[in-house]
Amino acid sequence: MLLYNVRLAWKSVQRYPVLSALILLGIALGVGVSTTFITAYHVLARDPVPGKSDSLYYVRMNSWGRGDSPFRQDPPPLITYRDALELLKSRIPVRSTATFSSQATIFPRDGVRPFRDGVRLVTADFFPMFAVPFRYGGPWSREADARPESVAVISSALNDRLFGGANSVGRAIRLEGHDLRVVGVLGPWRPRVRAFGLMGNPLRAPEPVFIPLQLAGPMSFQPSEMQMNWRTPQPGEEALPYASQLMVNEALFLGFWAELPDAGKVREYKSFIDAYVSEQKKLGRFPNPPQNRVTSLLDLMEEERVVPPQTKALAAISLLFLVVSALNLIGLFLGKFLARASNVGVRRALGASRWTIFVQHLVECELMGLAGGFLGVLLSVAGLAILNRVYGDGPDGVAFFQLDVPMVFAAVALSLLAGTIAGLYPAWRICAVPPARHLKSQ
């Protein structure tokens, strides 16, 4: 019976082509707009590290200096280099990493002009913690972190640029006058939200070069994103080598992440942080009340408002737009159905029950909804292309906002919803028409 109803719906479209086109357009607009904005929300709000987010925790400690303003009662969002190195020694987390972003001049071979680009300083654990995909090679070892070795992991786009896309593992890149051995080349990777960089701009593409954190001193890397200094340099400190300055300085510029597999480990790690802060207090640091925080990735995203409230509002408004579009189509469907009330009278006389008539017309509405939804998805692809022009593609040419399978299913659901909203009342009205009333008028 479903196929029969589909056939009848198609005949109805052929009988009223203009009216049907208007209905399609209405649904397409509604579905297109709502799918575009819901996709934008979905892209920003979805789990940035599927399967790992639950075990990734961000560490904050109240390391502000004494006598600071009430504004500084909360712990700063970043930690110092010396604290990061201490926390990295703990074996409670399965993995841990401290990270910051910097800029460097990259010197290509063969006379190509040097260029500046982003560099992220991390430890070896960073790559498995944030599920970073590799095309060639892999991350460096923990031993390479400790020494530190002059190694680097580069993005596939940079690999294309420097090595023509060939496997460059073992080859050298020149960075700020230092030669670094490539140990890994990333696969296509454009996380919509940079979980590891929530305190900077989380929507930016990842940096194309990753090097060991402890090269920061020898290579004199300075943070290029957020940095907070509260301590005035003591006499003579400016003359110290940069690595030594990093150790004595209270500059806050590192994000610290720990991978903690269960609640027990989280509690244990929190105690470890508390103990570390108590110990530092005895040494004269951390003068303020301790406000140590070990926050899960998803909670931190909520806290930092990674998904702008405007995006949520736009998604809600676009849904409302779909509902209004569908409500406006009620009149068109009603007109279309009532125009053939006499046919319905005939069908009732021939044995169709009210329910049969209702289903026949609702199937027509849902098919119109699905067809309009298909057009709406095409509109949505165009809408997302416009958004991508604003946000820009990732370094690997992967569009920032893309319709994924769940969003296509959502678009289908929205289409069916629009069909139901627009068609429920007209289908009910037409099935409630007394059959005898229209038989004579046929």
Add this chain to the structure above:
Amino acid sequence: MPMLKMQNVSKIYRTGLVETRALREFSLEVEAGEFVTITGPSGSGKTTFLNVSGLLDAFEEGTYTLDGLDVSRLSDREMSRVRNEKIGFIFQGFNLLPDLDVFDNIDVPLRYRRLPARERKERIEKAVAMVGLSSRLRHLPAQLSGGQQQRVAIARVLAGDPRLILADEPTGNLDSAMAREIMEILEQVNEAGTTIVMVTHNPEHAARAHRQLHIADGRLFDFERIAPFPLNKPQTAAALVAG
């Protein structure tokens, strides 16, 4: 057992404060296999009677038994099933669905009966052959003459093999030659055992039935048996189609 039995049936139409009694204490029995014609002036209640008989309209008072089934308390679904399986309608305006060709028009009641495709096809081809329209199966109603359209409507009824045919002025829109053809087909169907109740304004056609009834002001106040009514015939149109 009568095919159709109404006792004191009343039908009232209400429009605001105005009440119109379309049927008043209407009582009638039609035997299985009978051919009954109903005449009466416009607005007398003929069509209302057919609508109530065909379960297309409700009634307020009285009892109505169709083929031994008390239909006054049936649900919409049950009434639809009775209409589909026991009753065939023939209308003055043919009431074919304009978007569907001849085959699909005849197919409609069979679809609602959920018959398998092969059986539907067989029934349709036999019924169309019976009314002489086998070559027009893929024509749309608009491509047929009035007489041909009415024959399609009759084929639609025959394919469904109903126990009772309700015909509302089936020759009203046809010229006299076509009207005669239609009457001959109906008589053949009746001879095969199907009960027919036909509303007509044509006295000649009315006189061809076994019994002629007259309605005025919603009352059945005059009737006359015209011809002896043989009761030992097959009871369905299927016998005719098969024969």
